[in-house]
Amino acid sequence: MVTRSCTDKVSKLLKSSDALVLGPGIGLHPETREAIPSIIEMAAQNRKPLLIDADAITALSDKTDILRSAETVITPHVGEFRAISGLNVPRDWRERVKLCKNFAMEHSCIVVLKGHNTVVSDGRHVRVNSTGNPGMAVGGTGDVLSGMIGAFLAQGSDRFFSAVAGAYLHGLAGDMVRKHKGFHMVATDLIEALPIVLRRYDRERRR
Numbered sequence: 750m751v752t753r754s755c756t757d758k759v760s761k762l763l764k765s766s767d768a769l770v771l772g773p774g775i776g777l778h779p780e781t782r783e784a785i786p787s788i789i790e791m792a793a794q795n796r797k798p799l800l801i802d803a804d805a806i807t808a809l810s811d812k813t814d815i816l817r818s819a820e821t822v823i824t825p826h827v828g829e830f831r832a833i834s835g836l837n838v839p840r841d842w843r844e845r846v847k848l849c850k851n852f853a854m855e856h857s858c859i860v861v862l863k864g865h866n867t868v869v870s871d872g873r874h875v876r877v878n879s880t881g882n883p884g885m886a887v888g889g890t891g892d893v894l895s896g897m898i899g900a901f902l903a904q905g906s907d908r909f910f911s912a913v914a915g916a917y918l919h920g921l922a923g924d925m926v927r928k929h930k931g932f933h934m935v936a937t938d939l940i941e942a943l944p945i946v947l948r949r950y951d952r953e954r955r956r
Contacts, residue, residue, distance in 0.1 A: 752780040756787050763795045768902035772805030773892040782808045786815050793819035798902040798911075800824065802895040807832050816856040822902070822912050824861040824895055842866035846875050859908045861898070863891060867916050871909040878913075880920025882927050889936025894919045897943075914950075922946045 763769065769792050775781055785808045792799040798820040801809070806829040809815065813833050816823065827838045834852055839845055845868050853860040854872030862868045867878040897919055901911035922942040926934045 750778045750781055751775055751784045751788075752778075756784060756791065759788055760791050760795075763791055763797055766797060766903075767905070768798045768800070768899050770800045770802065770895050770899040772800075772802035773895055775804045777804050777808060785809065786812055789815050789819050789821070796820070798822070798908060800895055800899045800902060802891065803829075809833055813856055816858045820908060821856075822859040822861065822898060822908050824863060824891065824898065824912075826863045826891065830860075830862055838862075842868055842877055846870070846877070850875055859912045861894075861912045861916055863894070867920070869909070869912045869916055874909060876913045876916075878916040878920055880917055881923050882920075882932070884927050884930075884932030884934045885920070885923040885939070887935060890919075890923070890939060893922075893936050893939045918943075918946050918950060921949075 769788075771785070771788060775785075781804075785805050789799060789801070800822045802824045806823055806825050810832045825833065830836075830848075831838055834848065836848055838848065842865065845862055849860045849862050849868045849870040850872060853870045857872070859869065859871050865881070865883075867881070869876045869878065894915060898911050898915035901915055902908065906914070919939065922939045923934070925942045925946060926938045930938065
């Protein structure tokens, strides 16, 4: 549980950090809900890019204006996006594009709407991810994605690039695992596949 009493520690850590990932495993205790906006404000004050995921997204269902205050990337699944937008999310990714683009533009954030054909938008540009498979719909894989995008942010990469690259490589790792294990995978399988996927990524970038 994160409470307001923890925010001093977070503030000190932010000063020596390059980016912040907020949400996985954080829970929705009332005190945690109150602390989350304060942490976002601290990230803004320290000019640190911020990825918001999982329960931290849900906690902002009535406070979405705060997303504009920081350099944010949000990574909701369909239910979380519905909670913060108040909109029904269509099954077809083609119909999701406009929702993501409008939300990203209105809130000056990057939206990564997870699912089959994950949609990424910064309000102007849109990318639809083609990697990934149904076997990745298990607990913890979203946390891996958050960590990957957060790592790109910490390296100083552009937020939109970080989100697109993270989603693509995350799905690519999942596809690699599927070749060896079928759909019987867990989140740590993706982590084990990442070094191979990232080596390919490095080779492509050097071309």
